[in-house]
Amino acid sequence: MTQFLSLLLNGISLGAIYALIALGFVIIFKASEVVSFTHGSLLLLGAYSIARLSEPLGFFLGAVVGVAITALAALAIERLIINRLRGAPVISLAIVTIGVDIILLTELIRRIGSDILNVPHPWGGGSFRIGDVGISQNRLIATIVAGVLIALFFAAFKYSSWGVSMRASAEDGETAALMGIRLGRVSALAWVVAGALAGVAALFLVGSPTPGVSPTVYTVALRAFPAAILGGLDSTGGALVGGLLIGMAESFAAGYQDQLLFLGRGFGDVVPYIVMIAVLLVRPSGLFGTKELTRV
Amino acid sequence: MTAAPGAAERTRPDLPPVEVEHVSVRFGAITALSDVSFTVEPGTIHAIIGPNGAGKSTMFNVLSGVYKAAEGQVRFGDARLDQMRPFQIAGIGVARAFQNIALSGTQSVAENLMLGRHHLTKAGFIAAGLRLPRATREGKRHGERVAEIAEFLELGDKLHTPVGVLSYGDQKRVEVARALCTEPRLLLLDEPVAGMNAEETSRMAEAILEIRSALGISVVLVEHDMGMVMSLADRVTVLDFGRRIADGTPAEVQADPEVIRAYLGSGDDISPSETADAAAPGDHPSETPGMHS
C-alpha cells in the first residue's frame, strides 16, 4: 500500500510536468494548426540554458532567463517560419517543425556532449516524506508550481482577451479574422506561452530523481506527446488529463517493474506509448478531442 | 411508382425514388436539420432551396452519407442510405458534385475523372503495381468512356491539363463530369453554377437537362440561382432554419406565402433572374453539345 501511494504520488508529479508540456503542444495546435515536433528540443534547450546560466546568474535568475530563452526561441520559430506558412497543409507544418527540431537537437547534443550538466536546485535532491510515503522535494515543488501555472492558464484561457480570441480562431479562423482578431498575434502568443511552459517543465524535469541535463531529456520530453494525443490534440483539458494518466502509468510500470520483468527491462519508458495506442484504438480523436463529424 | 410530370421520356427501369423521412441532424447543441421529409421521384430534377444556413448542404451530406442523421431514414429502393458509409452509397449509383470544388488540383482532368470510375473498376495494388494486362485493359476501356464524358462537358481538349490551372468554370464542370463518370442513377449537384457567368450558367443548365433525358436518371439540385431552379426543376423542396417549409412544383412554391416570407427576410430573391431566363430549356436546343449521336 505504501509503495502504491508512493508511486501514485510520483506519478501525479511526473504527470503534472507532462501536462505542462502537453498543454503547450495543444495550444500551439489550437492557435496555428501546427503539431510541433520541435517541442522536445525546445525543452532540451530550456534545460540546457538553465543549467548553463544558473552558474553565472544564480539559480533563480538563471531559471527565469532560461525559461525566457525557451519562450523566445518558440516565438522565433513562429515568426520566422510558421507565420510564413499560414494556410499550408497540416502535414507540411509538422514536417517543417521536424526540420527545426533536427537543427536544434543536433546543436544541443553537440554542446552537451557526453556530459551530464547539473542544475543546482536550491531544494537539492532531498525528499519529502509523510510516514513511509515519499516524494522528492523537486517533484513536490514541481507539482505545486505546475498546478498553479495550469490554474492560471485555464483562467487566462477562459477570461483573458487572448484566451477568447484564441478559442475563437481555433473554432473558425476565417470568421475570427473577419471579426478583427489578429490570427498572427494569437498564434505568436500561443508559441510564447507553450515555450515558457516547456521551459518550466524542463526546470523540474532535470531535477531529482533525474540526474541532470543530458540528451536523454529529449526522449523524456517526447513522452508528453502521447499525453497530448490521448487527451485529444485540440483539448486543453485533455492535455491535463492525458499528462496525469501518462505520468501515473509510467510511474506504476517503473515501480512494479520486477513483477513486469517478463515485458522486458525499462518497460516503464514505453508505457506512455502503449497507453496512447490503446486509447486511440477506441477513440481515434483522443479522450476529449473534437470528434469527426464526417464519416468516410 | 409513376414518374412525375416532366420526368425523362425514358426513365431508367432500375431507378427507385429517394424517400427522405423525418430526418434530423444535430451537431452538439445545434440542430442543423429537423424532421425533414421529401421524395425524389424517379427521373425528376428535384431542387432543394432555401436561404443561407437553411441546411441544404447538410441535407446533401446526409444523402451522400457524410453526415449521420440523428433521426429518420433515407431510402433509395431497398438501400438505407442513412445507414451506409459514403463509398457504399457511391457503389449503388449515387454521385455527388461538390459545391466547393473538391478535385485533386495536381492531377490532370483525366485522372480526376478516372476516379469516378473507381467503383466500376477493380485493379488493386498488386495488379496496378505489376501492370497486369487486365489492369491495363481496364484502364484503357474506362479511359475511353471518360473521354466521352469529358467531351460532353466540353472538357475534351483539357483532359491532360492539371485541374489546378483550369478556370473556375472549367473546374465546376470537371466536378459534374467526375460525378457523371460514376454512371450514377441519382446525381446530387451542390450549386453547380455558383460563381459562373450567365453564359456558363445557361450551358450548365442545358447540360443538366440533357443528362437527365439521355440517361433517365434523377437529379437532386441545391442551387442559389432561383431562375435556374424554377426553370429546371420538376419539384422544389424549400428549407429554412433546418425545417421544410414548402414542397411542390416551382409554381406552387413561388406562390407559397411562407416561402416568400423566408426569402424576404433573407434578402435573397425568389423570382427568376435574367440569367435564368436564358437558361430556360428549349431556348437553344440546337446548341446542345455532344448529345446527339
Place this chain on the structure above:
Amino acid sequence: MSETTAPPAQGPARNVDRPAVAAAPRRSWLRPLLLVVALVVMLALPLYVEEFWLRTGFAVFGAIVGAIGLNLLVGTTGQLSLAHAFFLAVGAISYVFVSGESGGIGLADLSGLGWPPLIGMIAGVLLAGLAGLIFSPIAARLRGIYLGVASLGLVFIGQHVLNSWTSVTGGFNGRSAPEFSLFGFTFGNTDPDLFVLGVPFREAERLWYLGLVLALAAYLFARNLLRSRPGRALQTLRDSEVAASVMGVNVQGYKARVFLVSSMYAGLAGVMYALSIGSVAPESFGLEVSILYLAMIVLGGLGSVGGAALGALFVTALPLIFQRYADVVPLVGGPGEGGLAAGEAARYLFGLAIILVVLFQPSGLAGLAARFRRKGRDPGGVRPTGHSSAATSSSTSNVPSDRPAQGSTT
C-alpha cells in the same frame, strides 16, 4: 462490381473518337533515351569505380526502396508516419533471424533458422508487412496528423521489444547478417571467384547489381501504382477524404492497405540495410532513422517516386561523402580534429534543407528538375499552383472540409 457496368449505349455521347485517356500526352524521345543511357552507366559502373562508391551505392539503393515506400504513405496519401524505422528494423531482424545460424556470441544465445537468404529476404518483407497489418487498424482510423504522433510510439515500443528479445535480435549488441546468396551464387568476395573484363567482382560489385535490381523494381512498382486506380484513390484521399469517400473510395481500407505496402517497402529496405552494414542491432533503428527517411522524401519531393529516389541519394550519400572528404569540405573535421563531425554537418544541412524546401520549394528536388525540363521545352507552360504536392493545390483549399465545422451550414 463488374467492369462491364459501363453502359456504352446509355452514355450522353456515343461514338466519339477519342484516344484513351489513360495514355498520357505525347512525350519527347529524349526521356527514354536518357533513361537508357543512365541504365547503361549504372550497369557499367562497377567496372570503373572503387569499392567505397559501390558500397555507398548499395546503401543508397536500400534507402531508395525505403524512401519510395514512405513516400507512398506520406507524400501520396498524406498520412504522416514516424514509424518507418520500426518496419526497417522488423525487415532487417527477420532476415538475420531467418537466414542466420543459431549459436552463441559472447553471453547471448542466438537462435536462427539458417534458411536460404532469399527466403530470409522474403520473410523480412512479409513480416514487416505483418507488423504493418497489425498496426493498420489504427493507421486506417487516424487522420494524418494523429498518425504522426501515434507512429512515434511504434518506434519506441518496437525498440523496446527488439532490445528485450535478445535470442532473436542479439539485444544491444545486435548480430551479424548472413551473406546474401541466390541459388548457390553468393554475394560475397569469393565462391565463385568472378572476373568481368579483368575486374574482380567481389562483394561490393555483386551487391551493387542486387541493389540496382531491387531499387528499380521498387521504383517501377510504385510508379505504376500511382498512375492507376489505387494511386488515384490515394492521391484523392490525401486532398480530401470526404471527396474520395463520396466518389466510392473505401478510405479506411485504402489507408490500411497503403500502410501495409509502405511497411513492406521498409522491410525490404531493412534487409538491404542489414546486407549493407553486415550486422544489425535494434539500436540502429531509432527515431532519427525515421526522421532521416522523412527528410529524404521532403527534399526529394512529396508524392514523387523519382523525388524519393533523389532524396534518398542525397541524404544517404552526403554524410558518407563528408566523412570521406572531411579534410576538403569546409567546417567539417575528421574525428578528433575539431570542427563538425560529418554526421552532424549533414544533419544541420538536412534540417535547414527541410525548412527551406517547405518554405520555398514544396515540390522538392523533383519539382526543381521538372522546372528545368519545362524551361527547355515550353517556357511558360502549365504549372499546377499547389502550395505543396503533399496536400492540396489552391483549388482544393476549400474542399468539403475534413473539419466539417464550417460544412455544417448551407
